[in-house]
Amino acid sequence: MKLFIPGPIWCREEVLKEMARQPLGHRSKQFTAIFSGVLDKLKKVLGTTADVHVATSSGSGVWELAVRNCVRRRALVCQCGAFSEKWGDVAELNGREIVRLSVEPGRAIRGEMIANMLKKHDVDAVLYCHNETSTGVMNPIEEAAEVLRERPDVLFLVDAVSSLSGVEIDVDRLGIDICLASLQKAFGIPPGAAVFTASARAYERAASLKDRGYYFDLLAFRKNAEKGQTLVTPSIPHIYALNHQLDSMLAEGLPNRYARHRQMADVVREWARRHFAVFAEKGFESVTLTCLANTRNIDVGALNKELLSRHDCVISDGYGDLKGKTFRIAHMGDMQVSDMRQLLQWMDEILGLK
Ligand SMILES: Cc1ncc(COP(=O)(O)O)c(C=O)c1O
Structure with a gap:
């Protein structure tokens, strides 16, 4: 998984x-x-x-x-x-x-x-x-x-x-x-x-x-x-x-590693802004994860069920009081930009987004 x-x-x-x-x-x-x-x-x-x-x-x-x-x-x-x-x-x-x-x-x-x-x-x-x-x-x-x-x-x-x-x-x-x-x-x-x-x-x-x-x-x-x-x-x-x-x-080289993290963040943030909203104040968005405001009121549990059964992966619901109101996608460690694009494409399909 x-x-x-x-x-x-x-x-x-x-x-x-x-x-x-x-x-x-x-x-x-x-x-x-x-x-x-x-x-x-x-x-x-x-x-x-x-x-x-x-x-x-x-x-x-x-x-x-x-x-x-x-x-x-x-x-x-x-x-x-x-x-x-x-x-x-x-x-x-x-x-x-x-x-x-x-x-x-x-x-x-x-x-x-x-x-x-x-x-x-x-x-x-x-x-x-x-x-x-x-x-x-x-x-x-x-x-x-x-x-x-x-x-x-x-x-x-x-x-x-x-x-x-x-x-x-x-x-x-x-x-x-x-x-x-x-x-x-x-x-x-x-x-x-x-x-x-x-x-x-x-x-x-x-x-x-x-x-x-x-x-x-x-x-x-x-x-x-x-x-x-x-x-x-x-x-x-x-x-x-x-x-x-x-x-x-x-x-990998540290400058490359940091650049890869920034690129992954850019890809996810762009998607988040297109379909939802980024929860963090502008200018202070995390580079290693994106917390999305659940502006479409999607059922994150149901989305995860589909991600798991169809693609053997999961994202995260909001934490504590923010559960349901937000959800989070990590883009850190050894993940690649292509992994993020793939995940977002799967989410597009499941959520019926264009
Ligand atoms: C910002 C931050 N600090 C501290 C912790 C606690 O770390 P750990 O779960 O490794 O004890 C976490 C866990 O997610 C965290 O995200």
């Missing part, structure tokens, strides 16, 4: 085959060599001089890591949909205070909104969702970075769960302290692991906090990564798959 939902997404057979290989002992020399190579390649793909890490958890685990290691007392939560809202909940569940900056679903978080909140509230970190998967909004991260450049005391924690590796995010230039992503999105790998970057400031903050816990202790990640190791037994199948995917990304 081909998943056109915004994660987990469809994965190439060769990636699945990597995951089916025999595991190595995670303290063995062979594993250390592979894992060190993965970290080096990940740095190259992300174009960063910051440390990079792999966590055996989905992206939400790294949300928790970011909060426990990088929020001292209070964080500003930039809330523009269900996922950014949930990260704020995670901060509260971990005993941090939060202040929410909320915009209507479909709207973007603008730099001046963050600047205004920082004037009014004493916070030591900002939780910022780059690509809000529930609304298909890609927030203007350059604007947020510009505001935060003036505030070195406030850590910039970025959820790039559904955008990293599909869109260029210049972690160093933007001054991002933690940039995290799940592998089941643009990396084109089955779910179960996540990657993240960590700045010198992130480590400094972590060192000043006592309740970092065990599994998501940022300093333990650093200590082990320096030896090509992990704190606990990692998901070795994910490390194999990531190794393979990083090689593929470097072989």
Whole structure:
């Protein structure tokens, strides 16, 4: 089955085959060599001089890591949909205070909104969702970075769960302290692991906090990564798959990869505007998925039933409160422009659109 939902997404057979290989002992020399190579390649793909890490958890685990290691007392939560809202909940569940900056679903978080909140509230970190998967909004991260450049005391924690590796995010230039992503999105790998970057400031903050816990202790990640190791037994199948995917990304060439993602987005957006409407505010449409306003009031469940039975694929209904009002099509990872054209043609046929 081909998943056109915004994660987990469809994965190439060769990636699945990597995951089916025999595991190595995670303290063995062979594993250390592979894992060190993965970290080096990940740095190259992300174009960063910051440390990079792999966590055996989905992206939400790294949300928790970011909060426990990088929020001292209070964080500003930039809330523009269900996922950014949930990260704020995670901060509260971990005993941090939060202040929410909320915009209507479909709207973007603008730099001046963050600047205004920082004037009014004493916070030591900002939780910022780059690509809000529930609304298909890609927030203007350059604007947020510009505001935060003036505030070195406030850590910039970025959820790039559904955008990293599909869109260029210049972690160093933007001054991002933690940039995290799940592998089941643009990396084109089955779910179960996540990657993240960590700045010198992130480590400094972590060192000043006592309740970092065990599994998501940022300093333990650093200590082990320096030896090509992990704190606990990692998901070795994910490390194999990531190794393979990083090689593929470097072989494709990052500018080509980013251009392919933009082309797929253009094709889907054009179709969306012709037949429905794009839910995201103009100028802030996601490059890795499109959230469509269901202006024709179609039955998304019925559409998916037809897609599944006729073509062995599915798209995604709207998320949470947006179910029925919107639906989403992912265009990320190893999907090609031709896949998107094919899907849209099938949808045209099923929906009787011209
Ligand atoms: C923007 C965003 N953040 C966080 C998450 C949670 O990630 P995970 O499901 O990998 O824990 C998701 C999941 O879809 C997401 O889209």
